[in-house]
Amino acid sequence: MKLHFIYLMSSLCLLFLHCKPGNTSNNIIIQTSTIIDSSITYLPTVQLDTFHYKLHWIDSFSIENTLINRVALNKGFERIPMPLNSFGHWIRRLPLKTGHPKVHLFNGDEKINQDIHAFVFDLDVGEKDLQQCADATMRIRGEYLYHMGKYDSIKFNYTNGISVPFSKWKDGYMSIPKGKKISWVKNSKCNSSYESFKNYMVQVFNYAGTYSLSKELTAIPFNEMQIGDILIQGGFPGHTVMVVDMAYNPTTGKKQYLLAQSYMPAQDFHILKNLESDASPWYDLEYLASNYLIISTPEWSFTTDDLKRWN
Secondary structure (H helix, E strand, O other), X not given: OHHHHHHHHHXXXXXXXXXXXXXXXXXXXXXXXXXXXXXXXXXXOOXXXXXXXXXXXXXXXXXXXXXXXXXXXXXXXXXOOOOOOOHHHHHHOXXXXXXXXXXXXXXXXXXXXXXXXXXXXXXXXXXXXXXXXXXXXXXXXHHHXXXXXXXXHOEEEOOOOOEXXXXXXXXXXXXXXXXXEEEEEEOOOOOOOHHHHHHHHHHHHHHOOHHHHHHHOEEOOHHHOOXXXXXXEXXXXXXXXXXXXXXXXXXXXXXXXXXXXXXXXXXXXXXXXXXXXXXXXXEEOOOOOOOOOEEEEOOEEEEHHHEEEOO
């Protein structure tokens, strides 16, 4: 018994020496996690991902709070590799708010249902009831393209079906819908600045939604899912959620994915729990890959036919 006790104390001492400040061998970071919700799997992150994208809507954020460093994998799973500067690589490195904050609406009020989210993105919502479900996914897509300087690729359809490119907006023209047409009106405030880009997105939020977005995207087989794809049902109202991370098990070949949403009224973009699985917040992909089945998220149900990709 004494020998076991001595061995235990020795191991603890070695662990303390290895983790003390200043010891950065192999860039190993040992983190402790507080169990906030028994339905979510919290495992320590061993290797800190240090890649940092500079974001326009936030001055600074802790690298420890990026999605890839905050959302733990289930046992046996690894993140699916994504190319540098790809949409998936960028989304993984978006910042989350510290801890387990509540989801707030655009007006500062707390969302009524606070039991369905695992994490909250550190992304502004705006002061109007505009950045709802489809709008939040368009915001993420638009921010990525703006960050990469791909201005000519930033374009969204209004509900009347007309495509509204940012390339026209940045050249000094504001888009005004008139029935089934669009009028481009000269406006000195329309340019390539980030402030003007945000105004462009607000204009899109005003005149687009799940109905228009569902029609402009490309349907994708469910088993070909990628980070950045969305599950969408267009309508008045409809709903959409975004795939914000994916992982696989190299032994079994199984895949899992994370979903995030805004909702009505406009609210914080947040990662959803999976209320039907111990793997929460992760969802299993293979279980649905070969069948027309229901994906049950906390506030909406989708089918495997609802997966679409940005053009």
